[in-house]
Amino acid sequence: MPSAVDSGDDLYSAVKQITQSSSDSDYIDQLVPVMRDVRYSDRAGHLIQALNQISAERESEIERMCNSNHQEFVSSVNSLLRVREGTVDMTTQILQLNQSIQASTENLAAQKKALVDSRAVRQSIDETSEALNACLDVLRVANQVRDLLLEKNHYAALRSLDELQNVHLKEVGRYKIAEMIERSVPATQRLIANAVMDDLNTWLYRVREASQYLGEVAFYHTDLRRTRHEERMQQDEHFMKFKLNSAMDLVADETDEFDIMNNEEMQTEFDFSPLFECMHIHETLGRSDYFRAEYASNRRKQKDLIIPSSLNLLDDDGSDLSSLLESIAGFAIIEKATIKRTNNFRANVDVDELWDSMCQSMATLITNGLPLVDNDDLLLKIKGRVALFMLTMEKWGYSVKNLYDLLVTLFDKYSDLLKQRFSEDFQEIVSTDDYMPMPINNLEEYDKVVNVSWYTPSQAREQLTFPCVLPFSQMYPLCCIDIRNFLNQIYLFSDDHFQRSTVIDETLKNSLDELLCEKVCQSLVERLSSQYPGQIVQILTNLEHFEIACQELQDLLFQARSSGSATGPVILQATEQFRNAKKTASDRIFELVNSKIDDLIETAEYDWMATRPTTETSNYMQELTRYLSNIMNSVLLGLPTDIKEFIYFDALSHAASAILELPLHESVKRITPAAVTALVTDADFLSSFVDSLNNPILKENLDELVQTVALMATDNSDEFFDMTQRNRKYSKVDREKGAILIEKVMEGAAVAAQTPSRPSDRFGTIGSRFRMG
Known part of the structure; x- marks a missing residue:
């Protein structure tokens, strides 16, 4: 077959060289660049032609080789067939072996899967066991917390709970039990x-x-x-x-x-x-x-x-x-x-x-x-x-400062109760007293009375003879005892928190003042209405000693006063009240004595028109001097000398004034010389009585009476109107009263001269019917 591509062509050479590569990888490696060049140069057709040419040459070469080696080829084919048969047998065996291996592999895979599954299960079991142990530890600690609570070991329970929460629960945090226990921790804490x-x-x-x-x-x-x-x-x-x-x-x-x-x-x-x-x-x-x-x-x-x-x-x-x-x-x-x-x-x-x-x-x-x-x-x-x-x-x-008010309240109540009790005691003492000088039978009694009373005896203790009497009555020492007891019991209230403070001092002073003024002094003053001078005199004596006792109490309270801020002396109102009561008692004695004197003088029966003079003292005058003597030596004997003399002075002064009022009375119109003689006799008797008292001051009370009576008896009344003579003889005689009496005497003398032999018509008895107050 004619070549479509020139043998010198580079593409053909390249393809041929490629086909001569010893391995497929080299073939591919060399073919790739040629194909890339052909693609970009639009020479793909030439490459195909080159490949076809190479293929045709190879087929021709194979055919030539086969034609020359046919027998060998046939034998080779037979050999190949036998080989192929063996190969088929081997393939069958290989397939069987492959099936066997495949079955074994599947069995092995199943076993491996089972092993893998068992290992996973075992791991799961291990993990589960670990999780269970961890959870068991958590539950053990949780139970331990409860047991500690039952044992009342609260702090240990709280520590265990804290350990459970912060340690053990974190280890099982992915499990639900951790969440459950975590939720129960606050409740357990509250528990x-x-x-x-x-x-x-x-x-x-x-x-x-x-x-x-x-x-x-x-x-x-x-x-x-x-x-x-x-x-x-x-x-x-x-x-x-x-x-x-x-x-x-x-x-x-x-x-x-x-x-x-x-x-x-x-x-x-x-x-x-x-x-x-x-x-x-x-x-x-x-x-x-x-x-x-x-x-x-x-x-x-x-x-x-x-x-x-x-x-x-x-x-x-x-x-x-x-x-x-x-x-x-x-x-x-x-x-x-x-x-x-x-x-x-x-x-x-x-x-x-x-x-x-x-x-x-x-x-x-x-x-x-x-x-x-x-x-x-x-x-x-x-x-x-x-x-x-x-x-x-x-x-x-x-x-404890807030309790001081309570102590003050208690003290106020205490002092009120004491005051009430001692008030009753004082009233009983005053009401049951016999108001007679207190008899003392022996030295022991005397010492007891003197020790409890504020009394300074006038006679030394060794010179006393018993039985004797003290000037005050029994009520005075009894009251003194109560006063001392009252002081002592008031001070019993004082202690470390309530010492003798101003409260005690003032309360004691006021309470004592009230007791003495209202329960003693006032009660004694009320008894001054008595008609018995002896009782009045004894009350006056008691008042005198109570006044002394108050003065002593003032000094005692001043010394016992604890408040350093208090200044000045302690003054008891009772002191002044007893002093005033003494004056009231004295006045009452004056009143009783003067009343008796008035009663005696009212009994005077002067015959102001008498014609026959008399030298005998009148009965009333004798009774008057006898009364004054008796009252001085008996009733007033226990009084202090100054009070006794003052009462006597006032009594004599009152008697002299009352006697003078007899001839000055308006019912007496004339006074005969015989009547004047009787008046002179009585005045001389009274003067002699006062002289016997050996007190010149008392004698001065009778000066007016003596000089007035002398003026009435004088034959030369003109001297009274002579300033010089009057000041020398009649200085105490009131000028107006003297003139009246001279006139009455002159008229009386004139009447008497006219009827010297006529018996008295007792004209003067008219005066006796008038009671001079």
Whole structure:
């Protein structure tokens, strides 16, 4: 076949060279560039022709080779057929083997799959086992928390719960049980908090039950401290300057160690562990503020349970009041102990608020119960318990200033009861007194009376003879005893917290003034209405001694006054009242004496127109001098000399004035010389009586009477109208009265001269019918 492409053509050469490649990869590698060149040069047809030419040449060559080797070719074909048959057998075997291998492979794959599946299951089992163990650990810890709660080991339970939440739950966080337990943690925390609060409430209940005994022990210890303080004051007077609970007292008493919260002897043991545990647990839970508020609320409720609705102050043993004070003291002591044992748990403001509230409630209860108390001894016991309470709580650092008002209230009630009791005593003493000088039978009685009375005897003790009488009546020493008892019992109220302050001083002064003025002085003044001079004189004597006693009391109260701010002397109004009462009594004695004198003088029966003179003293004058002598030596004997002389002076002055009024009476028109003689005789008798008293001052009272009577008896009446003579002889005579009497005497003398022998017509008896007041 002719060649369509020139043998020299490069494309043909390239194709031919390509066909001669030893491997397919070389063939492809060489053919690719030729085909790329043919594609871009539009010579694809030439390439096909070159390939066809090469193919044709190869076929020709094969045919030539086959023609020359036909037999060999046939044998080769036979061989090839046999080979092919063997190849088919081998292919069949290979297929069978392939099927066998494929079956084995499938079996192996199945086994491998089963192995893989078993390994996955085993891994799942392992993981499940690990998860179960982790969950079991979580459940074990959760159960441990519950067991610890049942054992009341709350803090360990809280720690286990914290470990469960922060450690174990994180390990099983992908499991639902973790979510379930995580949701139960807050409830468990609340359960722990409630459980520990239940234990705390139980502890608080026991504390409240033990508070009263704790307060009782505290009072007992304070009483022992007070006894030791008094012993120190007796041994060293310097300690008298310091009160109980003062710094000096605390230093002196510091060797006596006494822990009231834990004392085996007193069996007081307070374990604060429940409180500490509760605090720690709530702090761990982040609920410290809540717990602090809840605890404060519980304590306020317990405080309210301590305070009763009413208080009985009338029982002799004071059990109700003691229980209340002991309970308050125990409660407050526990509060202070809680502050000391904790850090910023209980605020001082809250504790002080509870203290003030309890004190106010206690004071209100006591104040409301006071109207029923009518015994001063019982009230003194109440004050003693309150004072012991104040001393005890002051030692624990509580302020007791708010209780001072309660002490003042108690003191006011106490002083009122004392005043009422002593008022009754004074009234009984005054009403039952015999108003006679007090008889003393022996020296022992005398010493007792002098010791209790404010009395300075005029005679030395060694010179006394018994029996004797004292100037005052029995009421005076009895009243003095009551006054001293009143002072002592008032001062019994004073103590370390209520010393003899201004309140006591003023109350004592006012109460004593009231008792002396109203119950003693006024009662004595009311008895001055008596008609018995002896009783009036004794009342006056008693008043005199009471006045002296008041002066002594003023000095005593001034010395006992404790307030340093008080200045000036102590003045009792009773002193002035007794002084005024003395004047009233003196006036009453004057009135009675003068009334008796008037009665005696009214009995005078002068015959102003008598014609026969008489030298005998009138009966009334004798009775008058006898009365004055008797009253001076008996009734007025017990009076002080100055009062007695003053009464006597007034009596004589009144008698002289009353005698002078007899001739001056308007019914007497004329006075005869005989009547003047009778009047002179009586005046001389009275003058002689006064001379016998040896008191020139008393004699002066009769000057007017003596000079007037002398003027009536004189023959030279003109001297009265001569200034010089009158001043020398008749200086005490009233000018107008003297003139009237001279005129009456002159007229009487004229009448008598005209009828010298006629018997008296008793014209003068008219004057006796007039009673001169």
